[in-house]
């Protein structure tokens with residue numbers, strides 16, 4: 001009988017261009033195999049694909065080789081702050097998403113990506129979201145923050161349906177948006193989540209801004225995350241570091257959207273940072289090198305790197321770091 005690790009990594013040979021049906025069959029087979037092995041996946045992978053011992057720096061998952069260094073830029077580098085009303089259409093689709101090399105999740109997505117697009121609007125301005133559900137299941141798009149109750153987005157949008165929400169999100173800060181239907185482990189966990197930045201009317205100081213949304217990916221369909229990653233891909237920032245310049249102000253918008261763990265932390269090596277919890281005030285709440293975020297919680301982190309080099313970032317939860325959520329920041 002194969003080991004649990006062999007069962008999990010048995011998916012590693014799958015190609016990206018598999019059909020949705022093949023993905024679902026593969027996931028069912030993987031799930032059944034795992035059940036047959038009478039064990040969960042937690043802690044089952046001290047080694048990487050094909051039995052190769054992973055690096056001493058915690059690279060437990062490799063990103064898809066087809067993804068180059070800029071592949072996640074749209075999900076990592078926020079659009080610039082804008083004045084005025086913002087209007088956009090978001091489409092919900094079901095599609096296979098390769099969350100690590102050869103590891104394909106049967107995803108539900110906002111606009112085809114996990115997480116969904118970065119939304120950005122200034123406090124006091126109107127954000128109009130038209131949401132189209134092109135899947136065979138009901139979904140919705142619920143935004144956090146203060147807004148009119150009738151625009152909260154909790155009602156199901158039926159398959160083929162469309163809803164338009166008009167909100168003026170307040171106060172300024174960082175807010176998740178996500179599908180709010182049950183079970184949340186599926187609707188949110190399979191990819192229907194993203195981040196909304198609401199800028200203060202006076203803006204924030206100029207900085208190199210990056211968004212980091214922590215997700216958990218249930219590849220075998222057993223309801224528990226097998227891999228973890230920032231901005232949708234396990235191991236991506238271990239292979240392709242975030243790049244910033246020495247001395248410049250760096251602002252990270254960090255959110256935890258792992259639904260099946262009570263808490264995740266963001267820990268930075270070789271530096272400390274100001275923490276603005278939820279980004280709703282302009283005075284730092286604390287100065288530290290590790291910040292705890294429960295499910296749905298987020299923070300703005302600000303720092304400068306005085307020396308060139310590479311520094312690590314990861315959740316201090318070993319399982320998450322070792323299964324895909326370890327990354328680097330390269331200071332040039």
Ligand SMILES: [Cu+2]
Nearest residue numbers: 139179181187
């Ligand atoms: Cu949903």
